[in-house]
Amino acid sequence: MDYPGNLIVVAAPSGAGKSSLVKALLELDSKVQPSVSHTTRAPRGQENHGREYFFTSQEEFDAMVKAGAFLEWAEVHGNRYGTSKKAIEDRIAQGADVVLEIDFQGAIQIKQIFANAVLIFILPPSWEELRSRLERRGEDSPEVIELRLKNAAVEMAQASKFDFVIINELFDRAVFDLKAIVHAQRLKFSAQRRARSDTFKSLNIG
Numbered sequence: 001m002d003y004p005g006n007l008i009v010v011a012a013p014s015g016a017g018k019s020s021l022v023k024a025l026l027e028l029d030s031k032v033q034p035s036v037s038h039t040t041r042a043p044r045g046q047e048n049h050g051r052e053y054f055f056t057s058q059e060e061f062d063a064m065v066k067a068g069a070f071l072e073w074a075e076v077h078g079n080r081y082g083t084s085k086k087a088i089e090d091r092i093a094q095g096a097d098v099v100l101e102i103d104f105q106g107a108i109q110i111k112q113i114f115a116n117a118v119l120i121f122i123l124p125p126s127w128e129e130l131r132s133r134l135e136r137r138g139e140d141s142p143e144v145i146e147l148r149l150k151n152a153a154v155e156m157a158q159a160s161k162f163d164f165v166i167i168n169e170l171f172d173r174a175v176f177d178l179k180a181i182v183h184a185q186r187l188k189f190s191a192q193r194r195a196r197s198d199t200f201k202s203l204n205i206g
């Protein structure tokens with residue numbers, strides 16, 4: 001499917017820093033819009049319904065799956081998460097660039113539907129740093145942190161399937177890399193769209 005807007009997919013193990021990086025990208029680049037997923041997970045302390053997630057009951061989530069309302073969905077760390085079809089398609093059809101913060105299973109589903117989507121995987125610099133970021137964040141119980149670290153090994157093994165990998169060691173450096181990828185994605189697809197334009201045809205370089 002070809003739309004004027006770009007889809008930017010960011011995946012990472014829990015604690016690698018993807019939410020912080022995406023937040024910084026959104027502050028620096030007003031052309032990028034966030035996708036707000038639905039989840040059956042309970043909200044964390046500072047999270048708001050409709051801002052970080054649409055917090056959804058199991059029944060509501062089931063009904064959305066049944067109605068075909070999700071572009072993709074997956075079970076991650078024992079909860080279900082999904083991207084609403086309508087919110088994404090409307091916005092990329094209008095030319096917006098949309099960033100999706102989703103897990104690797106969802107990223108692979110998105111690439112199958114939108115071959116032009118760019119898939120970015122964020123890695124932590126080390127296991128020790130990943131654990132200490134999860135602990136410092138202070139949002140999850142020790143059991144939840146252990147589950148997330150266990151799942152991180154499976155998730156990180158998927159990194160080579162992504163178009164780009166960013167190591168989030170120095171935060172500003174990682175934000176710079178993320179911005180550069182978004183910029184390159186825009187140039188790539190604007191060049192492809194131009195290649196189909198009348199100017200290219202008249203110059204015989206289409």
Ligand SMILES: Nc1nc2c(ncn2[C@@H]2O[C@H](COP(=O)(O)OP(=O)(O)O)[C@@H](O)[C@H]2O)c(=O)[nH]1
Pocket residue numbers: 011012013014015019037038041072073074076077081082083101102103104105106107
């Ligand atoms: N497939 C899929 N994964 C999602 C979606 N929304 C969030 N996730 C992923 O679910 C995982 C858990 O997210 P969350 O509970 O917010 O924890 P965090 O990664 O520690 O901040 C992360 O890998 C998210 O990227 C979605 O709509 N679809």
Ligand SMILES: Nc1ncnc2c1ncn2[C@@H]1O[C@H](COP(=O)(O)OP(=O)(O)O)[C@@H](O)[C@H]1O
Pocket residue numbers: 012013014015016017018019020021133134136137168169170171172174
């Ligand atoms: N480059 C970095 N250096 C040090 N701490 C970081 C870095 N990037 C993120 N963090 C911190 O690590 C913790 C986890 O980041 P977060 O963005 O919530 O991760 P994720 O969304 O991948 O689970 C947060 O406390 C965040 O402030």
